Amino acid sequence: MTSLPAKARDEVLVLPQPYLLFLGDTTEAGYAKTAFGLRDWARDKCVGEFACAGATVTTGLPRLTFSEARAKGARSLVIGVANSGGTIADNWIDPLVEALEAGLDIVSGMHARLTDVPILRATAERLHRRLIDVRRPPQKIPVGTGRKRAGKRLLTVGTDCALGKKYTALAIAQGFQARGIDSDFRATGQTGIMIAGGGIPMDAVIADFAAGAAESLSPDAAAGHWDIIEGQGSLLHPAYAGVSLALLHGSQPDVIVMCGEVGRKTMLGHPEFAVPSIEETIDINLRLGSRTNPAIRCGGISLNTSSFSADEAERVIAAESERLGMPVADPIRGGAAFERLLESCLA
């Protein structure tokens, strides 16, 4: 997020980096997904981890005290775990207070708010430290304008929720950077925001400002610069399509990458709704997206093949590419198929 102009700081969350990862007293790896995601996708922004007594989960990063982390440049402690209730555990409070006292801000994506814990709030106020909730959007989001911005944009879109739009955007941004292309991952959900070090939680923005939020997220940039924007929901989702459309209009993407999952028949949490076809979902995205960028095109398909063996996945990917007449890849598997997808996006 280094390319965001200073004025955007009121319109887009900007997190203090680098991070120290807080693991609490976690003994189940499944509760530490955020910490693992940060280790995997923002390794250079993490100086180490901190765990309470009793924790057995580790990211493998150096285990540091708060002062050690501060001395290594850490600016915030990121809550990298959840407990089963999604709350702030009682035995986390003392270490969180110590982190503030050591000079770290605290970043959280939990449902429970840090500022609702009186001792944390009081300590942060006394020491002028920040308690940052990445679920809460910034305060000064403008209404959308539809104005065409300089630079290039790619948006991941999908047939449903939770099938790889964030992962695909991260992998594409990494692939572009590996080719020396000036690009930024732009985050629209809480995990992505922590990885990027900033962004806007699109689902939490007031509806009238949602397209404006998406506009703020990918501001004017150099002509050859790419913003790779994390998609949300689906235009054909019965509950969240409005968020997806505002994100599409405000992002004004030059390229969309369509994300689907092999074998998913019905919408997650809405079993009475069939997952729409990839072709239909591409068509409706291009049609609606052309309103703010008439040059919009589909760069290819990102297929989540996690339920398949490597051989099966390769067959399915090849067959889908043949059927749809465009590049298809599973970014997690990478390989030549993914390289072709990247080439197509850049073509």
Added chain:
Amino acid sequence: MTSLPAKARDEVLVLPQPYLLFLGDTTEAGYAKTAFGLRDWARDKCVGEFACAGATVTTGLPRLTFSEARAKGARSLVIGVANSGGTIADNWIDPLVEALEAGLDIVSGMHARLTDVPILRATAERLHRRLIDVRRPPQKIPVGTGRKRAGKRLLTVGTDCALGKKYTALAIAQGFQARGIDSDFRATGQTGIMIAGGGIPMDAVIADFAAGAAESLSPDAAAGHWDIIEGQGSLLHPAYAGVSLALLHGSQPDVIVMCGEVGRKTMLGHPEFAVPSIEETIDINLRLGSRTNPAIRCGGISLNTSSFSADEAERVIAAESERLGMPVADPIRGGAAFERLLESCLA
């Protein structure tokens, strides 16, 4: 809004009626649009008006003191005027306090919040009176489910903002009621909410809950009952399309009525965007709306012909009806064309 179930009261605003209309010290009719709208569309819910010394504007309703209004059954004082700054004028404060003391709640659609005036807030708290801001959505809006609800629904949609979606919905609801059809006008904007006595300000809902809000607004009803839902924005609006799509999906309309304005070439406030054609806007609404109601159809077109003479309007309406092959009417002009539009919606 009498048919809203009790549980909906946490999900939908419900205003205390009947009203006393507050005119302040207004001397310009243009600032009293809300009061005139309530007089014209909710006459049976207005016991009278109250004006401060110096006011020259009147709705023609009986001028009452707060006690007289209370004795006639009034339950709230509605701020029916705006001043040029959209603020609460200093010389309104004393009468507003008196209204609370006389037993009236206060309803406002102004940008300035009643609760930000300390004496109003303190008085309301002391007397257990409510200060209701119709720009603020209720607190317990659920996420959308897409579940098909009983009863019938009509949604007004449009090519742009501010061209007659509220007016059209009100006229259709009135037309249905005149034919003895059990129906309710469902409001999604502040003026509509005051007229209906309740509703949800769709533009102020958090994006993730927007479709859920629309679902709450038109709950299950008897098979022959119609909800006539006030539309918002346009699916082709660069800033507000997300709101329109959430409202379309959550309303799951059986019938849409497309609202356009003759002669409007560019989007209001977005002159670089052409107004889409009526045919294109109908097509995209039917296509996206079919996701939550596969039986969706277009009942006809509501054409705002306010810039034309009566003769010209009649010619344009006939020509558009011929061209589009469906009923076209200007609800403000009414007449046989509007009757044909109503018939088509009910067909």
